[in-house]
Amino acid sequence: MSSVVGVTLTLVLNGQTNPAKILELRYSRQPIAAGVEGRLQIDLGVKEGFKVAKRPAPKLQVSPTTQFSIAVGGFSESVANRDAEYFGGFKPLELKILPAKMTEAGKYSLEGKLTYFYCSERDKYCSRSVETVTIPIEVDKK
Numbered sequence: 001m002s003s004v005v006g007v008t009l010t011l012v013l014n015g016q017t018n019p020a021k022i023l024e025l026r027y028s029r030q031p032i033a034a035g036v037e038g039r040l041q042i043d044l045g046v047k048e049g050f051k052v053a054k055r056p057a058p059k060l061q062v063s064p065t066t067q068f069s070i071a072v073g074g075f076s077e078s079v080a081n082r083d084a085e086y087f088g089g090f091k092p093l094e095l096k097i098l099p100a101k102m103t104e105a106g107k108y109s110l111e112g113k114l115t116y117f118y119c120s121e122r123d124k125y126c127s128r129s130v131e132t133v134t135i136p137i138e139v140d141k142k
Contacts, residue, residue, distance in 0.1 A: 058116035
């Protein structure tokens, strides 16, 4: 059973009351069998009119948990951008997730933080964003 869960990350600028939505994360996943390594793909979309810098590279940090062992892949470009300093698009980000032997079947959430630098093409400003993310995980019985 495959499902897609959409989460929109929002950016809050100092003094801004209506924050812009810069990155959108979509999770494509299959339930993970207890005790077996599974994979979760995260598709990243950038809001029109914005661009995400390659340096420093975006980083996803997932908070440690006793229920799962997690390895996060790196961000890579799907299409070349005319400006070599910015991503033209993202290949799906992959997480390898291994439920601990004691982890029972059920629905879980991993907490993390996504850090990236972006620029507004229209308003001509750049900024850093640190967003809190919640990653849904489902574990099935073996």
